[in-house]
Amino acid sequence: MNSTRTLTLLLGGTLAGAIQAQTATQFDRHSPKDAPDQQMHATQLTPPAVRGGGSAIWSEDFGNGFPAGWTVQDMSGICPWVWSLDGSYGYYNGSQGASAGTAIASTTAANGFLIVDPDSANNVNYGQPSGTTYQYLDSYFTTSAIDLTGHPYVNLEFEQFFRFNNTPDLEVKVSTDQITWTTYTVQGDVQPNQTSPNVDHVSLNISSVAGDQATVYIQIGWSARVYYWMIDDMRIVDAPANDxxxxxxxxxxxxxxxxxxxxxxxxxxxxxxxxxxxxxxxxxxxxxxxxxxxxxxxxxxxxxxxxxxxxxxxxxxxxxxxxxxxxxxxxxxxxxxxxxxxxxxxxxxxxxxxxxxxxxxxxxxxxxxYIFARDRDSLTGRYDNGGDAYELGNWFNIVNNGDMLYGVDVAVDDDTPTGVIFSALVKDGNRDLIDVTDEHEVVAADLNAGGDHTFVTLPFPSPIPLDAASDYLVMVQHFGGSDNLWTGISGTSVPQTSLIYDTPTDTYFYLTSTPMVRMNLDPSIGLHELGDAGERIGGPFPNPAADQTSFTCLLDHAVQRTDLEIMDASGRLVRARHIGRLAPGSHRFDISVQDLEAGVYLCAITLDGQRTTHQLVVRK
Structure with missing residues (x-):
């Protein structure tokens, strides 16, 4: 299955569902995508006390409230940056905005910090549900002029705590005239709908803009619709020689x-x-x-x-x-x-x-x-589609021939009600359907809280041969309705590599959090036990069959006699095969059905007197 495939890309737009979860971005089939530019992104650092550069040239710990001379640019009029001792009053935090969430654990948090709280502003002004009512709110603050004369190499450092969804950038802008700004983004590797470390230490080398300048302005803000951003303990220090x-x-x-x-x-x-x-x-x-x-x-x-x-x-x-x-x-x-x-x-x-x-x-x-996984094996979030039907999963690539896909493993979040029905499926490199697993009904033992890694294995009716140099899209499938399937997510995905198919709009979107949906290549999946001796039989596959079908046999010990029989609907024996002794391990029996008429047959396999039967459909 080495098929030609057109990789696809962001068109823009978002999926309205998936409240409290990762929002997807539309997946386009034609445009090229540039590789991400890492140069202007900050990275998490050790606390400022162990940073190089010595004492601060300039600093602000917000101990006297919002600094005099600083300005706020609140485009909506409802969501300014403010001085606070409290965390977010957003609807998301469990109290529906009645009390504050976790505050930043910065060095001087006890004397206050700055916060912008679009989750609270949107909830108070527009109400729920956030997926359809919340607006993007632009909000920035700008410092007064800072004199860095005599300091040609400088770093801007601060402590932050944030959470966001969708795709906003957390922007730090530097200017000498408040007309031309150089922009840095400081979300680092934190993914949508995930909380940053508390605290996250930022250090930006701003020498190219601010070094040895008599007037320097710092502007910080974003355009966001949910969650919060807190900042404290800002300072500018001399950059070290070797860093x-x-x-x-x-x-x-x-x-x-x-x-x-x-x-x-x-x-x-x-x-x-x-x-x-x-x-x-x-x-x-x-x-x-x-x-x-x-x-x-x-x-x-x-x-x-x-x-x-x-x-x-x-x-x-x-x-x-x-x-x-x-x-x-x-x-x-x-x-x-x-x-x-x-x-x-x-x-x-x-x-x-x-x-x-x-x-x-x-x-x-x-x-x-046997496991092929993209996720990091510890549930950190969940995804649903607001009650609409959806398919959700990951791309995988096979490099060697010889493997079969026997099933799909899925982790289900504990917000999913018991009794929800779902299945899984696999598609080829063109996103054309190959096969669908049997349906599964959620039971309490399937459910995962944060940090858990319990997976449900959904076997395919017949194993699927996997071809080298081929891509496969493996997805969980939910049929929609009032009882949502919340699929676990864990880890991060490069854009374009983890997808959701929104069934009502017939549209693919990509996610940057990884669904806990895996390939399972274990040949023991779906095998029938034959007593206590460790014999397991799988098949027939394919079923229905036109030319040939197969059975698999996994043995923990040697079997002295193996027989296979096929009977037609009247019970008449139409095929008998004595296979003989089998050693421990995995075995496969291929059976030609070209000479059998179309109809329903019963296949019986007997291992040392232990017998199992399987229905086979022959089509012409």
């Missing part, structure tokens, strides 16, 4: 406009038969004011016992101040054995770094016998 930063790292990398398939995605769990080369990459920047010589990125792969099993490196001879570069340690292919790995990325140079804590990142992945 490398590892802004992001990957053990594999996929870009929409550079990939023919989904083979190089960062999968969380690889089946042992589908391991592939890891293409390590790190995005590095020089935040100091001196050239950094022999900048080296090391990728150290460690097993579950913390033993180093592989080390790769890459180097650039010179990295100039404020430059950003990508380094690619030599690739590595994990062995096809069960293991949990972590990749420790470490950045170094010939100089002693002023802030070494931001020179290391760790990423993790697993190799398992």
């Amino acid at each position: 490398l930063r590892l802004t992001n790292a990957w053990y594999d990398e996929w870009f929409f406009d550079q990939a023919d398939d989904f083979g190089t995605l960062e999968y969380a769990t690889y089946p042992a038969t589908q391991v592939r080369p890891m293409h390590f990459k790190g995005m590095v920047s020089n935040q100091g004011f001196q050239d950094q010589m022999n900048v080296t990125l090391q990728a150290d792969v460690r097993d579950a016992a913390n033993n180093s099993v592989y080390t790769g490196t890459d180097m650039t001879s010179v990295l100039s101040p404020l430059d950003v570069d990508s380094l690619y340690p030599t690739e590595w292919t994990p062995p096809g054995t069960t293991e949990s790995y972590k990749v420790v990325f470490t950045l170094s140079s010939d100089s002693t770094d002023a802030t070494p804590d931001d020179n290391m990142l760790t990423k993790r992945f697993n190799v398992a016998p």
Whole structure:
């Protein structure tokens, strides 16, 4: 199934459902997409007390309220930045706005901080449901002029706590005249509908705009419809001479406009038969004011016992101040054995770094016998479609022939009522349907609270052969209605790689949070037990069949005699086959039905006197 596929892209627009969950973005079938630019994004840092640069040139801890001389730009008139001691009064926080949520845990939170609270403003002014009533509210604040004369290399630092949904940018703008602004975004890697660390420490090198300038203005804000953003303990410090930063790292990398398939995605769990080369990459920047010589990125792969099993490196001879570069340690292919790995990325140079804590990142992945997963195995959120029917899941890529897809694993959030019916399905690289699993009715044991990782396995009627160099879209399917199926999400997805199909509008959207929907390649799925001796039979597949059908047999011990019989609807024996002794392990029996007339047949398999029967439909 090595089919031609047109990758697809954001058109704009949002899906109105999925309240309190990840909102999707429309998935277009034609336009190209640029790879994301990481250069202007902040990264989470260690507390300011251990940052380089010494004492502050300028600072504001909001101990005297909203600073005199600062201005607020509240375009809606209902959602200004304000000084507060409280967290958000948004409807989402469990009290429906009657009391405040968690406040920022900043260094000087006790004397107040700034907050913008669109969730509260929208709820008070427009009411519920937020998915249809809430508006985007533009809100910014601007400092008075700051004199940085004599300080050519400067960093802006502050502490923040936030949550957002949809796709707003958390913007920090710097200007010397309040006409021309340089914009930085500071949401980092926090994904929609996820809470940031409390606190998140931001450091931005603003030397190119503000260095040695007599008048500098800082403007901070966003256009958002839900949740909150809190800021405290702002300061500007001298940038250190030597300050490398590892802004992001990957053990594999996929870009929409550079990939023919989904083979190089960062999968969380690889089946042992589908391991592939890891293409390590790190995005590095020089935040100091001196050239950094022999900048080296090391990728150290460690097993579950913390033993180093592989080390790769890459180097650039010179990295100039404020430059950003990508380094690619030599690739590595994990062995096809069960293991949990972590990749420790470490950045170094010939100089002693002023802030070494931001020179290391760790990423993790697993190799398992049969599970192929994108999610991170711990429920952090959930997704529904506001009562409408939907399909939700992830793209996967197969690199080796020989595997069969036996089922789909799905994690269900505990807001789902028991009794809800759902199924799963798989589509090919063109998003054409291949097959649908049996339906499943939710029971209490299926449900997951935050942090849980219980999966429901939905078997396909017949195993599905998986072809090398082919993409497959694996999705959970809910039929809609007043009882919603809340599907668990865990981890983050590159845009265009996790999708929801909105059935009422016949439209695909992508998500940037990962649905807990997996491929399961375990051949024991759907097998029938034959007593206590460990014999399991699966099949027939395909069923109905026209030319050939097959059975699988998984044995824990040897079987001395194996017989297969086929009877027609009248009970007449039309096929008998003595197979004989079978060793422990997996076996497959292929049976030609070309000479059988169309109709319903009964297949019987007997292993050492233990018998199981299966219905077979023959079509011509």
